[in-house]
Amino acid sequence: MEGKCKENEIAAIADIYQSFDPAAYLQNNYTSPRADFGRKDSIVPWKLACFHRAFTDGDISGELLVDIGSGPTLYQVMSGCEVFNKVLLTDFLEVNRQELKGWLQDEKSSLDWTPYFQHVCKLEGRGPSAVREKIARLREVVKDVVPVNIHLPQPVSPDVLPQGKADCLVSCFCLESSSPDLATFTKAMGHISSLLRQNGHLLLIGALEESYYLGGPGVKIPVVPLNEAQVCASLQETGFTLIRLEVYTLPRDMSVGVDDVTGVFFVKARKN
Numbered sequence: 001m002e003g004k005c006k007e008n009e010i011a012a013i014a015d016i017y018q019s020f021d022p023a024a025y026l027q028n029n030y031t032s033p034r035a036d037f038g039r040k041d042s043i044v045p046w047k048l049a050c051f052h053r054a055f056t057d058g059d060i061s062g063e064l065l066v067d068i069g070s071g072p073t074l075y076q077v078m079s080g081c082e083v084f085n086k087v088l089l090t091d092f093l094e095v096n097r098q099e100l101k102g103w104l105q106d107e108k109s110s111l112d113w114t115p116y117f118q119h120v121c122k123l124e125g126r127g128p129s130a131v132r133e134k135i136a137r138l139r140e141v142v143k144d145v146v147p148v149n150i151h152l153p154q155p156v157s158p159d160v161l162p163q164g165k166a167d168c169l170v171s172c173f174c175l176e177s178s179s180p181d182l183a184t185f186t187k188a189m190g191h192i193s194s195l196l197r198q199n200g201h202l203l204l205i206g207a208l209e210e211s212y213y214l215g216g217p218g219v220k221i222p223v224v225p226l227n228e229a230q231v232c233a234s235l236q237e238t239g240f241t242l243i244r245l246e247v248y249t250l251p252r253d254m255s256v257g258v259d260d261v262t263g264v265f266f267v268k269a270r271k272n
C-alpha cells in the first residue's frame, strides 16, 4: 500500500505541474529583486558566483554536462558551457522544453538573459564583446532539450546518453519541488546519480525549508522542506562525497510572496 500511495502523491504533483507557467515563474524568480545585479545580496548573482567558482576550481572536466530539471532557465549552464563541449538540457514539462528551444533557436523567449550573460562574463574577467561569444558558445554546445522524470530509475531515455554517462550533472530546484517527502527526494537523487560517471561532479542548487512555491497565478506547488543536514545525509546515502556546501539566507525583501523559501543551498559533490 505504501508504494501505491507514494506513487499517487508523485502523480498528484505532476498533475499540478500541468498548470505551470514558465513566464510567470521567470517573472517571480528571475527579475528584480531576486535577480538584481546591482545588489551584492541578491540571490541570482550569488548563484552565478557559486557556479563560476565551481567550474573554475579546475577539478571539473569531461565531454558531457547534463542539466536535470532545467525549467525555463539558462543561468545554470552559463559557466559550465565554457568547460563542456556538449550540454543537454532536460525538463519534465513540454512548456519548459519549448521555452528553452525558443531561446536556442533565437526566437522569442520570456526573459532577456543578456544581463545574466553580462554578469557571468564579468565574473570571467572578459570584456563586453564576450557576451555575444558566450551566447554563441551556449547555442553551440547545447545539443538537445529532452524529457526527464527523476522518479524513474532511468530519468532520461537511454538513447539520449549514447556514451553512457554524463561527466557532470547540474540540477537546480528540481528534486525537492517534485518530491512529496524526503525519502522520495533521496530516491530521486539516486536516480539522477545513475546518469553520472564515477568521480563525476554534481552541482546541486535547492530550496531550504520551503513548503510551497507559485508555479503560476494560483498554481501552488508543494515542496518538501529541507535543511542542510538532510541534504548532506541524502548525498551521503546516494554515494556522493561533499566537496563544498554554501548557503544563502534570504534577506527579508527577497521574500516576495511567491514561496516560503528561507534559504538556498549550493552543493558541489563528487560521485564515489
Ligand SMILES: O=[N+]([O-])c1ccc2c(c1)CN[C@@H](CO)C2
Binding pocket: 029, 034, 043, 044, 173, 177, 207, 210, 213, 223, 259, 261
Ligand atoms: O530566489 N531565487 O533565485 C529562486 C529561484 C528559483 C526558485 C526559488 C528561489 C525558490 N523556489 C524554487 C522552487 O522550489 C524556485
